Amino acid sequence: MDNNRLLLQLEQTRKEINRSVINPEIQTLSQSDVQPIIEMVAHARAAYVAELFSLARATEGKQAPEDVSRLQELGRRFDELVKAANALETMIKRGYVDVEGTLG
Numbered sequence: 001m002d003n004n005r006l007l008l009q010l011e012q013t014r015k016e017i018n019r020s021v022i023n024p025e026i027q028t029l030s031q032s033d034v035q036p037i038i039e040m041v042a043h044a045r046a047a048y049v050a051e052l053f054s055l056a057r058a059t060e061g062k063q064a065p066e067d068v069s070r071l072q073e074l075g076r077r078f079d080e081l082v083k084a085a086n087a088l089e090t091m092i093k094r095g096y097v098d099v100e101g102t103l104g
Contacts, residue, residue, distance in 0.1 A: 015094060015096070018091075018094065018096045019096045019097075022097060023096060023097055023098065026097045028097075028098040028100055029092065030099075034088070037084075038085070040081060041081045041082060041085050044074070044077050044078040047074050047078075048074040048075055048077075051070055055068065
C-alpha cells in the first residue's frame with residue numbers, strides 16, 4: 001500500500017470515528033446555535049484587552065505591575081474559549097456534526 005492511499009484511508013477512518021462519537025453528542029447546528037459562542041469569545045477578547053488598557057493607564061505605560069493576576073485570568077479564559085470555538089469550527093468543516101440544511 002502506498003503512502004497516499006494509507007493517508008486517504010486514515011483520513012476516512014478519522015472522519016468516520018469522529019463523526020460517530022461527536023455527532024450523537026451535538027445537535028444539528030444552525031446560525032442561531034453558534035452566534036452566542038462567537039459573541040462569548042468576542043466579549044472575552046474585549047475584557048482581556050480592556051484589562052490591558054486599564055493596566056497601562058494605571059502605570060502610565062511604564063511597567064506592568066507585578067500583580068497581573070486579573071489579566072492572566074482573563075487571558076486564560078479567552079484562550080480557552082478560542083480553543084473551544086476553533087474545535088467547533090473544525091468539527092463543522094470536517095463534517096463531524098450535522099448543520100441545518102445539509103444531509104448527514
